[in-house]
Amino acid sequence: MTKVITYGTYDQLHFGHIRLLERAKELGDYLIVGVTADDFDRTRGKINVSQPLEERIAAVRATGLADEIVVEEYEGQKIDDIRRFDVDIFTVGSDWVGYFDYLNEYCKVVYLDRTQGVSSTELRSEQARLNLGVVGSKNTLLKFIAESKFVNGVNIEHACTMQEKLDDSSISEYDYTEEAYLEMLSKVDAVYISSSPESHYTQTKLALEKGKHVFCEAPIALSAEQSKELFEIAKNNNVVLMESIKTAYVNAYSRLLLLIKSGKIGDVVSVDATCTSIRDITGVSSSELGHRWNSICGWGPTAMLPVFQILGTNYTHKNIISKFADEDKTYDIFTKIDFEYPNAVATVKVGNGIKSEGELIISGTKGYLYVPAPWWKTDYFEIRFENPANNKRYFYQLDGEGIRYEIVAFAKAVFEGKTNNFYLENHITECISSVIEDFYAKKDTTEI
């Protein structure tokens, strides 16, 4: 009996897949089909797969062509499978020519002609098209636009730029005025906002009221009331409002939360998060500093994220200690916030003007979780115990600082009409805004 094996993602199973499976089957008597696990696809940078593993397996099974289906979960598994199943022929489409020649050592390798004119990528892009406008400063937007190219179905053709123009002929640019912004809104389905913290609320509100989906950098508003209002408007107008904190959408970070919630380090008693960067503000006038991203707005949301996601938002006390660079006391070069909970504490240290070790430490009754700097864009963390022999290290794939993953999450929410964001729940956003509100209102604050 000749055994044949082939692998693929088989997202939105199409004619090209079926033709390949038919010809693979004809190569022998028994066909094994390997379907990639969701995690494995992410590791290989395939971030747009639209169907979960179970659905993709069911579709392959429904073709009636596979005698056996296996799940491909790790790099190098093909060799294991070929040996395990005593496979005679490995086959894939001609888009992989040469790539799998190393398997010739274990069995015969056959590349079959790829069917022209159809692919899962094209299907995904055709079905879902999100015309996304962007507003903000040049550097941030350029990075965001470059990352959006990894996300199927998201097109950016309109930008409202704050100072410098993008100088990209494929993008129509608008001035940074309310009138021009409204004109841009009329041309798009959704908008990404990364302007300045004091403008986020107004720009988000204008967009939501026009029925546009909004993806806004944190903080989306400078008060809890305003955040709440924005979510209300989004709900009433049936559009998606998502706050952008890259870390929330990073694989390693979501896994870390799951491990903590499943009790791996016991009861959490302390969360310590530090995020800092050096900013040269010499010679910048006091009034101009007031419009810069200070520490509380620039880093505060990211640093508060694990605190509120792990310990919740019902803290009993907090104390905000800041060091300011301007007379108006709006530009904090450093802020430390202590939170007290009935059974735990947390400390957040943020700085746009000082430097410290950007690590995250979550301490529990059985052990602690350590994420080395820069923890907010991590692909790695450790769980450490009293007995180092029990320590565990976790590695994940991280591409593009996490920006492409959050764009995928936003696009998915829009395409699937999902209004609740499980990566970053509304009450977490509202709580972050309320701390920033207290910072500006000088409530629970101390100055050094």
Ligand code: CTP
């Ligand atoms: N395949 C094919 N003809 C096509 C598309 C895919 O022969 N038009 C083959 C691939 O070469 C591979 C198998 O089908 O052997 C599974 O491919 P997969 O990567 O799942 O499908 P794609 O449509 O290529 O997916 P994507 O666009 O996401 O890369």
